[in-house]
Amino acid sequence: MNQRMTLSVILITKNEAENIRDCLLSIAWADEIIVVDSGSTDGTPGIAREMGVQVYMHDWPGFGPQKNRALDYATKEWVFSIDADERVTAEQRAELEQAMQTGAADGYFCPRLSQFCGTFIHHSGWYPDYVLRLFKRGKGRFSDSLVHESIVLEGCSEKLKVPLLHYSYLTMADVERKVEHYSDAAAQQMFRAGKRTNWGRAVASGVWAFMRAYIVRAGVLDGNAGLQIARMNMRTTFLKYRKLIALNAQRKA
Secondary structure: OOOOOOEEEEEEEOOOOOOHHHHHHHOOOOOEEEEEEOOOOOOHHHHHHHOOOEEEEOOOOOHHHHHHHHHHHOOOOEEEEOOOOEEOOHHHHHHHHHHHHHOOOOEEEEOEEEEEOOEEOOOOOOOOOOEEEEEEOOOEEEOOOOOOOOEEEOOOEEEOOOOEEEEEEOOHHHHHHHHHHHHHHHHHHHHHOOOOOOHHHHHHHHHHHHHHHHHHOOHHHHHHHHHHHHHHHHHHHHHHHHHHHHHHHHHHO
16 A cells, blocks of 8 residues: 655745635645745734644745745655645645655646636636646755746656636735736846846837737636736736836936
């Protein structure tokens, strides 16, 4: 009889009190759950501790470096990375356990089904949105990107079928908050890499971001939600270049 594989679940948080409980409940079956928090003021660490998981406090170095901190605390044979606004269903749990038991690959990509203000999105470039989340400990590390980090895997990978549920944008207030957050991080990342831009590129890139989501990636089929996603992409893209222009101007001054 094969020995059962053990699993560490890792996640990073800041002010996720509205999400953290449901997220942790969805992966309560794991052998070990590790939360790395970067200074929440809404009680997130306390909720996590009440649910019996390991909580560590750190400053904020960016998404990739922070997730590597969480990864360094993991001790089990397999690691699953999740965000506080994501949920693992019973069907996905069964598939993850089967993948770990067979061990046919060193890492597994999960499809991700995301919700936008109450609507699950099947187009707009959002689905199946494969993300590498399950991997053998020691076979993967996160990139050092400040935003849009990814797992760099040593070895082979496979794709799973059951989606991870992603409650990414619950309200338009969430949309605006994340637009500002991601555009800030992207601008900082480009600035540190020595990138330069101009107003013409900022406008053109924003327009293309809208067209790509709404037309090329069939966001029109997602109805009003697809239109709002395209507008969000346009605004985020334009803002990151506008903020890069401002950062370069400050450096020049």
